Amino acid sequence: MCRLSSLALAWVLAQDPHIVPIPGTKRRRYLEENLGALQVKLNASDLATLNHLFPPDAAAGERYSAQNMRVLNG
Structure with missing residues (x-):
């Protein structure tokens, strides 16, 4: 589990x-x-889900x- 801010930054870093x-x-x-974003490890499924939920537009x-x-x- 992580903070929302850490997740958002981890997604950007990925x-x-x-x-x-x-x-x-x-x-x-x-x-x-x-800084907690550096500890968040997102796998391909996590990234696909986030990209689906938050498309560029x-x-x-x-x-x-x-x-x-x-x-x-x-």
Whole structure:
């Protein structure tokens, strides 16, 4: 069993040896959770399941609402 953050980072690490996630954190405990990704071993079945559940086009749409974009763009 692992933390969700560790699983997510382990999945990213398993994609390609040239992909290096750079998670940010302000808290030591989250840094430790992120480092836990190095201990997560995903087999081919795990990766296939995750890839099926989260295909590349699963995240779609705007990051911020139109109102928030107006604030960000000044």
